[in-house]
Amino acid sequence: MTTLYKSDAGRRAIEERYRARLDAWPVPREELRVPTAAGETFVLASGPAEAPPLVLLHGSGANTGAWRGDVTDWSAHYRVYAVDLPGEPGFSAPTRLDLSTDATASWLDEVLDRLGLDTVALVGMSLGGWTALDFVLRRSGRVTSLVLLCPGGLGKHRYGWLVKALGLRLLGRHSVRDAARVGLGLGPEDAAAEEILDEVELTFTHFSPRPGRLPRFRPEQLQEIDIPVLTIVGENDALFDSTRTAEIARGGFTRGEVRLLPGAGHALLGQTVPVREFLQDNG
Numbered sequence: 001m002t003t004l005y006k007s008d009a010g011r012r013a014i015e016e017r018y019r020a021r022l023d024a025w026p027v028p029r030e031e032l033r034v035p036t037a038a039g040e041t042f043v044l045a046s047g048p049a050e051a052p053p054l055v056l057l058h059g060s061g062a063n064t065g066a067w068r069g070d071v072t073d074w075s076a077h078y079r080v081y082a083v084d085l086p087g088e089p090g091f092s093a094p095t096r097l098d099l100s101t102d103a104t105a106s107w108l109d110e111v112l113d114r115l116g117l118d119t120v121a122l123v124g125m126s127l128g129g130w131t132a133l134d135f136v137l138r139r140s141g142r143v144t145s146l147v148l149l150c151p152g153g154l155g156k157h158r159y160g161w162l163v164k165a166l167g168l169r170l171l172g173r174h175s176v177r178d179a180a181r182v183g184l185g186l187g188p189e190d191a192a193a194e195e196i197l198d199e200v201e202l203t204f205t206h207f208s209p210r211p212g213r214l215p216r217f218r219p220e221q222l223q224e225i226d227i228p229v230l231t232i233v234g235e236n237d238a239l240f241d242s243t244r245t246a247e248i249a250r251g252g253f254t255r256g257e258v259r260l261l262p263g264a265g266h267a268l269l270g271q272t273v274p275v276r277e278f279l280q281d282n283g
């Protein structure tokens with residue numbers, strides 16, 4: 001048992017669900033195990049080998065399965081590398097890197113080097129968005145275009161959703177699923193909501209998420225970035241202050257585009273085509 005999981009049985013349950021998702025991957029795939037100083041990194045590669053490379057970084061408490069709704073479209077145009085972040089409930093090493101140092105950028109540097117990738121387009125969500133932005137700031141020459149989906153590190157963390165979830169618990173109506181529904185902003189009108197909640201409920205019943213807050217980037221740091229950047233946030237994001245995230249992105253990125261989605265929460269659904277079109281327009 002590693003410290004990431006509350007029990008061996010819980011770890012096995014999460015890994016079995018993940019394996020089932022990979023076995024049902026909607027396009028042909030290669031499973032790659034990439035050695036790094038932080039331990040082995042799991043990468044799922046799809047799409048033509050000769051196509052431009054696109055690297056995907058998922059959020060906290062997730063794995064590459066987060067991209068299964070996007071990969072059919074994106075892998076028709078790109079060689080897609082979906083990377084399991086270390087220290088999260090995927091197949092990468094359980095190492096939790098120090099986010100206040102160069103460690104995360106050095107890890108991703110190693111992954112790209114081992115994959116034989118010089119420069120890439122990069123898409124990150126939530127914690128993966130933080131990781132992507134940190135990498136661009138530290139390794140500016142390696143990224144050609146950047147997409148940030150509900151990224152951490154710009155607007156403040158929000159805790160209102162947690163207060164509401166705890167209130168439900170005190171009333172005897174709280175569950176992991178209730179908290180996830182509130183935190184992600186998923187309503188009954190969202191077609192994919194129940195499937196997403198199934199996975200989140202299983203994961204956070206057995207998995208211990210990274211504690212603490214993500215380091216925040218200074219607005220002036222963003223002005224150093226001279227590549228196209230698309231930032232997409234949900235108006236009702238319960239985890240981060242999305243209004244402030246949008247303001248910082250608009251005022252910081254010199255070649256940035258910002259989309260604040262009305263009514264959307266932290267789980268941004270239906271962004272497959274807008275992301276691909278942005279990448280193609282700025283490739």
